[in-house]
Amino acid sequence: MRVTVSGLPGSGTTSLARYLAAEHKLELISAGEVFRQMAKEKEMDLVEFGRLASEDPSIDRLIDERQKEIAGQMNDIIVEGRLSGWFIGEAELKIWLTASLECRVRRILARDVIENLDIAKKLTRQREECEAERYRTYYDIDICDLSPYHMVLNSERWGVEELGAIVDTAIRMIRT
Template sequence: MRITVSGLPGSGTTSLSRYLSERHGFTMISAGEVFRQCAKEHHMELAEFGRLAEKDPAYDKMIDARQKEIAEKKDNIIVEGRLSGWMVEKADLRIWLFAPIGCRLERIVFRDQIADIGTAKAITLEREHCEAVRYRQYYDIDINDLSIYHLILNSEHWEVNELGAIVDTAVGQLQAACGKTA
């Protein structure tokens, strides 16, 4: 089974992916963590690294190609990332997590240890705009087109284990349809 988990920064995609990976024993691949690691390796903030990636498509394309290649070769995998729903063509379950900007900013301030909400908002909105432009340019993908997703969940209203329970039900139904047990 191949599951993708996508959403905007701070929506909880990494947390849900980790939950699903642990719960079902699936391998997890995270584009965001790879991107953050690349930014650190280049001694750059995320927004700054995003601008670099905007100028040189090799950064995005390398991360996306690596995720896609691994996902196509493996089974029982969770692929987390903004584009994973688009990139993993043989995904059995595509999930989009949504959360209002205020909720996401609170999470981002905590996660990325940003000084205040205003700074987090400026960085996040710039990052989202930069990514949307790159996705359109590189792949002709409109990140706001959610029509490819099987589940769209608002992560503001549920803790990760509650979101996980919803997805667990979907996974169980898919496995039952394929003759596998959860």
């Protein structure tokens, strides 16, 4: 089974993907984790690294192509990333998580080292605008187009356990 989990920053994609990987014994590949690690290696925050990625398309393409290649070679995998639902065409289940900007920013503030809520909101907006422009330019993808996804779930309404229960049911139905 191949599952993708996508959503905007702070929507809970990594948390849900980790839950599903553990629950269903699936391998997990996370584009966000790779992107964060690459930023850290270059001693940049995510906005700075995003700007660099805007100037150097090879950064995004490297992450995206690697995910696609690995997913194509494995049968039991969760692929977590903003564009994984677009790139993993053979996925049996594609999930998009949504939450309000305020909710996502609070999560980002708790997760990342950012001074305050206003700065976190500004950085999140900048990051989202930068990513949306890169996706349009590199792949002709509108990140707001949810047509590739089988499920759109509100992670502000439900926590990881509740979202997991919903997706667990979908996975059981697909496997039968």
